[in-house]
Amino acid sequence: MPEKTEQTETSSDSYEPRIVAFFCNWCTYLAADLAGTSRMKYAPNARVIRVMCSGRVDPQFVLDAFAQGADGVLIGGCHPGDCHYQEGNYKALRRYKMLKRVLDDLGLEEERLRLEWISAAEADKLRDVMDEMAEQLSALGPAQLEVSEEDLEAMSAVEEVTA
Amino acid sequence: MTEKPKVAFYWCASCGGCEEAVVDLAEAILDVVAAVDIVFWPVALDFKREHVEAMDDGSILASFVNGAIRTTEQQEMVELLRRKSQVMVAFGSCSHLGGIPGLANMWDRRSVFERVYVETPSTVNPDRVFPQPSSQDDGHELELPGFFDTVRTLDQVVDVEYAIPGCAPTPNIIADAVKTLLSGDLPPPGTVLAPDVALCSECPRIDSKPEDLSFVEFKRPHQVLADEGTCLLAQGLLCMGPATRAGCGALCIKGNMPCTGCFGPTSQVHDQGAKYLSAVASAIGVNDPEAIDKVLDTIPDPVGTFYRYSLPASSLRRRKTTALEG
Secondary structure, three states: OOOOOOOOOOOOOOOOOOEEEEEEOOOHHHHHHHHHHOOOOOOOOEEEEEEOOHHHOOHHHHHHHHHOOOOEEEEEEOOOOOOOOOOHHHHHHHHHHHHHHHHHHOOOOHHHEEEEEOOOOOHHHHHHHHHHHHHHHHHHOOOOOOOOHHHHHHHHHOOOOOO | OOOOOEEEEEEOEOOOHHHHHHHOOOOHHHHHHHHOEEEEOOOOOOOOHHHHHOOOOOOEEEEEEEOEEEEHHHHHHHHHHHHHEEEEEEEOHHHHHOOHHHHHHHOOHHHHHHHHHHHOOOOOOOOOOOOOOEEEEOOEEEEOOOEEEEEEOHHHOOOOOEEEOOOOOOHHHHHHHHHHHHHOOOOOOOOEOOOOOEHHHHOOOHHHOOOOOOEOOOEOHHHOOOOOOOOOHHHOEOOOHHHOEOOOOOHHHHOOOOOOOOOOOOOOOOOHHHHHHHHHHHOEOOOOHHHHHHHHOOOOOHHHHHOOOOOOOOOOOOOOHHHOOO
C-alpha cells in the first residue's frame, strides 16, 4: 500500500474535508474540464483521479482512500445508457450500492460516499455536487477511519473497564 | 550429531482447531517430530514461559503462532517468541487475517464486556462486575491480561516472515510449509505458504462455472438443496472461491458447501472482502436501483459474509469506534 500522505492540518477551527474523486474519462472528467474553462468557482476540496470508466473503480480504491485519510469519496460517471463501454456505469452502481451497505455496517456516515452521474455538458451539476459534498462533510467533521499504529498502542494502554 | 532445529507453537485468540490441525498430520507428524525439537507447545507439552525466556535470542528456528491478538498477554507472548525466533509463522486464519475472532472488531471492549458479562440470557450479574487487569482479594493482588478494543493480526503486532493460511490449515498445506522451512531454501519474507491462485482453479466444479454470472437473488446454504456437480455461484450461493487462495483442495465444495474464504486473498489483492464484493455486485443481473436493492437485501450480513476471516486485515480493520454507542 502506498505511503499515507502527510496530514495538512491548518488549524482546528478551519477544518477542510478531503475528498477523493474518481471521475470517468468520458463524462464527469470532461464536466470538470468544462467547469474549469468556464471559470466556475466551486469547493476546492476534491483530489480528482481520472479513470477510464466509473466501472474501473475497484471498491479497494475507495476503502484505501478512507484508510489513508479521505473524509469522503465521490465517484462520477456517465448517465445510465451513456457509458462509453455500455455497461461500466451499471457495474459501478451495483458495486456502490453493495459497498455502501458494508460501509454503513462499519459505522461510516451516509454522506461520505457518493455516486453521481454527470455528463460532459453538466459543469453546473459538477459544481453543485462538489459544493454540496464539501459542505456536508464539513458539518460531519473528520472521518477518523485510519487506525494508526499509535492509535493501536493507545488502545492497549487503556485498561480500565467501567460500568 | 548436530542439534535438531527448534520449533515452538503458541496460541492466542483462537478456538484450538489449529492445534487439532497439527495433530491431524497423523503419521506425518512423526516425520516432523523426528526432524525438529519442539521446545514450547502449551497445549501439548509442559514447557513454561520462563523456559522460553531463558533461551538465547534467535535460538528457535521457527515459531508457529495461531490465533489473533486480543489481550496484552498474547502481545507479550508473541513479542517474546519473536525475539527468540529466527522465523515467525502466522499459522491459520486468525493469526494471518484476524479470523472469526476478528469479527469482534464490529464492537469494542466496552460493548463486548457488556454483552458477555451482563446481557447474555444465562448471565446474572446485578453488580455489574467486569474483569479488571488487577484486583485485590484477601490481601492478594490478582492480575488478568488487559483486553484490547481492536483485534489484530499477528503481523500487526510483530514482524512475521510467513503465513500458513486456513481455518484450520489443511494437513497437506502444513506438511508442505514445514518441508519448505526445513529445506533451508526460504521464500521471500511475506510469502503465504500456499498456491497463489484463486480456489476456482482447483475446484472440481470449474467446468460448470458460467462465463457470465447473473444474480437475481442470493441464497444461503440452508435455503437451497444445492446440486452436487454444479458451480455454487451458478446456483446463487455466495461461494468465495473467486476471491480466495487455493490450496485447501476445495474441501468445503466437496462437502457441497460454498467457500467462505478462510485461505484469504491471493497476493494480488489486499482487501479480500472488497474484491469479492466487487466481483459479486458487478454480476448482479439487474440495472434498476430499486431492483439492485432487492437483490442486495438477500445478503443479510455483508461484513460477516465478505470479511468472515479478514476484517482486522482489511483496509479499515474495524468498525469506526465513534460509531459505537456510549
